[in-house]
Amino acid sequence: xxxxxxxxxxxxxxxxxxxxxxxxxxxxxxxxxxxxxxxxxxxxxxxxxxxxxxxxxxxxxxxxxxxxxxxxxxxxxxxxxxxxxxxxxxxxxxxxxxxxxxxxxxxxxxxxxxxxxxxxxxxxxxxxxxxxxxxxxxxxxxxxxxxxxxxxxxxxxxxxxxxxxxxxxxxxxxxxxxxxxxxxxxxxxxxxxxxxxxxxxxxxxxxxxxxxxxxxxxxxxxxxxxxxxxxxxxxxxxxxxxxxxxxxxxxxxxxxxxxxxxxxxxxxxxxxxxxxxxxxxxxxxxxxxxxxxxxxxxxxxxxxxxxxxxxxxxxxxxxxxxxxxxxxxxxxxxxxxxxxxxxxxxxxxxxxxxxxxxxxxxxxxxxxxxxxxxxxxxxxxxxxxxxxxxxxxxxxxxxxxxxxxxxxxxxxxxxxxxxxxxxxxxxxxxxxxxxxxxxxxxxxxxxxxxxxxxxxxxxxxxxxxxxxxxxxxxxxxxxxxxxxxxxxxxxxxxxxxxxxxxxxxxxxxxxxxxxxxxxxxxxxxxxxxxxxxxxxxxxxxxxxxxxxxxxxxxxxxxxxxxxxxxxxxxxxxxxxxxxxxxxxxxxxxxxxxxxxxxxxxxxxxxxxxxxxxxxxxxxxxxxxxxxxxxxxxxxxxxxxxxxxxxxxxxxx
Amino acid sequence: xxxxxxxxxxxxxxxxxxxxxxxxxxxxxxxxxxxxxxxxxxxxxxxxxxxxxxxxxxxxxxxxxxxxxxxxxxxxxxxxxxxxxxxxxxxxxxxxxxxxxxxxxxxxxxxxxxxxxxxxxxxxxxxxxxxxxxxxxxxxxxxxxxxxxxxxxxxxxxxxxxxxxxxxxxxxxxxxxxxxxxxxxxxxxxxxxxxxxxxxxxxxxxxxxxxxxxxxxxxxxxxxxxxxxxxxxxxxxxxxxxxxxxxxxxxxxxxxxxxxxxxx
Numbered sequence: 001x002x003x004x005x006x007x008x009x010x011x012x013x014x015x016x017x018x019x020x021x022x023x024x025x026x027x028x029x030x031x032x033x034x035x036x037x038x039x040x041x042x043x044x045x046x047x048x049x050x051x052x053x054x055x056x057x058x059x060x061x062x063x064x065x066x067x068x069x070x071x072x073x074x075x076x077x078x079x080x081x082x083x084x085x086x087x088x089x090x091x092x093x094x095x096x097x098x099x100x101x102x103x104x105x106x107x108x109x110x111x112x113x114x115x116x117x118x119x120x121x122x123x124x125x126x127x128x129x130x131x132x133x134x135x136x137x138x139x140x141x142x143x144x145x146x147x148x149x150x151x152x153x154x155x156x157x158x159x160x161x162x163x164x165x166x167x168x169x170x171x172x173x174x175x176x177x178x179x180x181x182x183x184x185x186x187x188x189x190x191x192x193x194x195x196x197x198x199x200x201x202x203x204x205x206x207x208x209x210x211x212x213x214x215x216x217x218x219x220x221x222x223x224x225x226x227x228x229x230x231x232x233x234x235x236x237x238x239x240x241x242x243x244x245x246x247x248x249x250x251x252x253x254x255x256x257x258x259x260x261x262x263x264x265x266x267x268x269x270x271x272x273x274x275x276x277x278x279x280x281x282x283x284x285x286x287x288x289x290x291x292x293x294x295x296x297x298x299x300x301x302x303x304x305x306x307x308x309x310x311x312x313x314x315x316x317x318x319x320x321x322x323x324x325x326x327x328x329x330x331x332x333x334x335x336x337x338x339x340x341x342x343x344x345x346x347x348x349x350x351x352x353x354x355x356x357x358x359x360x361x362x363x364x365x366x367x368x369x370x371x372x373x374x375x376x377x378x379x380x381x382x383x384x385x386x387x388x389x390x391x392x393x394x395x396x397x398x399x400x401x402x403x404x405x406x407x408x409x410x411x412x413x414x415x416x417x418x419x420x421x422x423x424x425x426x427x428x429x430x431x432x433x434x435x436x437x438x439x440x441x442x443x444x445x446x447x448x449x450x451x452x453x454x455x456x457x458x459x460x461x462x463x464x465x466x467x468x469x470x471x472x473x474x475x476x477x478x479x480x481x482x483x484x485x486x487x488x489x490x491x492x493x494x495x496x497x498x499x500x501x502x503x504x505x506x507x508x509x510x511x512x513x514x515x516x517x518x519x520x521x522x523x524x525x526x527x528x529x530x531x532x533x534x535x536x537x538x539x540x541x542x543x544x545x546x547x548x549x550x551x552x553x554x555x556x557x558x559x560x561x562x563x564x565x566x567x568x569x570x571x572x573x574x575x576x577x578x579x580x581x582x583x584x585x586x587x588x589x590x591x592x593x594x595x596x597x598x599x600x601x602x603x604x605x606x607x608x609x610x611x612x613x614x615x616x617x618x619x620x621x622x623x624x625x626x627x628x629x630x631x632x633x634x635x636x637x638x639x640x641x642x643x644x645x646x647x648x649x650x651x652x
Numbered sequence: 653x654x655x656x657x658x659x660x661x662x663x664x665x666x667x668x669x670x671x672x673x674x675x676x677x678x679x680x681x682x683x684x685x686x687x688x689x690x691x692x693x694x695x696x697x698x699x700x701x702x703x704x705x706x707x708x709x710x711x712x713x714x715x716x717x718x719x720x721x722x723x724x725x726x727x728x729x730x731x732x733x734x735x736x737x738x739x740x741x742x743x744x745x746x747x748x749x750x751x752x753x754x755x756x757x758x759x760x761x762x763x764x765x766x767x768x769x770x771x772x773x774x775x776x777x778x779x780x781x782x783x784x785x786x787x788x789x790x791x792x793x794x795x796x797x798x799x800x801x802x803x804x805x806x807x808x809x810x811x812x813x814x815x816x817x818x819x820x821x822x823x824x825x826x827x828x829x830x831x832x833x834x835x836x837x838x839x840x841x842x843x844x845x846x847x848x849x850x851x852x853x854x855x856x857x858x859x860x861x862x863x864x865x866x867x868x869x870x871x872x873x874x875x876x877x878x879x880x881x882x883x884x885x886x887x888x889x890x891x892x893x894x895x896x897x898x899x900x901x902x903x904x905x906x907x908x909x910x911x912x913x914x915x916x
Contacts, residue, residue: 017710018868029740313684315683
């Protein structure tokens, strides 16, 4: 791509900015951002989080890959985010293409256009960005000078619904994978791009670790199910494997977290303390596809926090993972960090979801001087039976003991997360959420001696996800979800004694159906996504932009040609024999193990965590040549500056 | 407690920074630079920073002011350099003095603005300026939170002149298109309530003379300070603090104390 094609579009963009909301989100210049000289690099990546800047900027995945790529000599990475409809309209009117916020270069000028999908609700935003960039929407229409459109992130574990729009997908950890892909592209470019676009995609596909949808044909049965998925080029493997990074201490990214000028959803620095989770919650896709558990060491965490705070000036550090209280040395980490930063007014936070008293101790440690406002726990299921089905091993006694400790330690509010629409769930299971909340309030009033404590019940609709034991499960319809939640609301509101102390937050069942359609969809869903985009669908993760009716209207228009409908994808239960659209994407999980776990769920049988019990053969470690990496290391976090011993000292 | 007054800029693309955005960035810079800030009391202590009269989002500025309170004394110039380095390029900390007089905000009674009108000929601009200046009052409207408000944009304007743009574009506007007609307005406006902003004056120019720039004006605040009624100029609001510090007996006093300590 010649240099002029990569020239900054900022002069044209600048004239539009006075007319849009929050223009600062489009100008770049964030602290720790990087602009490398275009001509000095031979492989160039445009990275997109397909949502608004305020959501996309703090995304850890994009931030990590941006830094990993830019650290490489001869490689540059710039970022782009979805523009709001006000700017989109002006860009179309004035012919300004989708641009990166770093150097305001047109996205079309890059070698790779990589999109990170945490959720399927970003698919329409991808189409908007492609169209604004002047890149053909469908892979088959792209030419030699178009970027390779690459999907990653958790949603990419089933990329089939967007198979028409992407050229490639990478599943799993991206750090090493983007570097490997860079090397392949660099070699192909250095040779003068032999064989064109087809050749470079073929070289990527043959590694077995980059999925190229165009190199697979999907054959269907008469009843609409998939017959098989077959490679259509020689040397292309039948299945594509996920990537797993081992030893997180070798990947201490982001080292220089981006600090935006604009306000974003997370005004804090994040340090990932471990990756993966083997708690085995059956609804949780993240826990299934990120195995095995790999801990960052206590000293590695201490170093990342120290350097990150120096580089950013943030006032709060979040210790991220799928279940942070499970780190083998979390107690020492929390105490060590709290000791180090007690005087610097740095807040520490832990996404706290585990229900046990130890979690409260941790929260106490992290809020030594601060206000104890609210603690969050996630029992997920309202009844004991339900929690056995989903393998969330928490008893009601555990919960009461935990909240008792919390209220007794001065916490004023407890927030409880649940799901509605789980497999085998009945009205009775959901109504027990109300009993649980009432018991929590009763206990809270008893231990605190006060009446003004609160409990908030927050409920999300369950969406079955690929690569989980629930991938075969029927999704509850929007109508049934709404009916069940209405009954629960009435039971809570109707209670004279406790009702006013219990907050109730829930979403209606409709967005969950669209998410379910996209999660477990196949290539035929691409026609729905395109129709929705063409009908004006954007920002589907935003309540004010999402339109259920538009999605259903478009699905009714395009799906009958294939003899299927929305219910077929969502509320239909799958059988053991069915070929699932994502079966050729290998997360390492053994399909038979997943099926057994699904049967165990129906039998209400629980399964333990392989970190402290013998391996139960989920298949990941042998398939991916990985292993569990956990402490304890026995090390402690020492104070950062040696303080003078107190004169006189104490005699012990 | 030491109080330090700072002048800062909003240059180039960072003029799109809103005041709230600036505040967050500045407070993070204070932490990165490890400035010994004084904090407010209460449940959620805040560093003590007072901002004065921020320019609207999207307008550039060479003359924004704020004051910070420190628990330990620092050399103002060293502190300025440190903070400037911790802020993104464009949000530059350009001047620092120790506060030795009361009421910085009271000394900010007027602003000097530059309005760059690309695509407008200097002659057209001059005609519009003459019509505006000749009028007793110029009613304009602005969208406010509770509907449209109508007010006079002429009264607070103490000076308005049109010039032609220098041939080579440079400085903060370097990335704007060149090679076409361009007029520059220089505007002196008194700070009153309700405030009259540069875009209100542009509305006024449109109202009296149909002046309609084809692209949005690039607006920059050049100076802010005490309005001198006699000369019609705006004076440096930090000058009184500098003058109060000028004879510098304090410094020699400190040195004497330090010398005395060393000899003990």
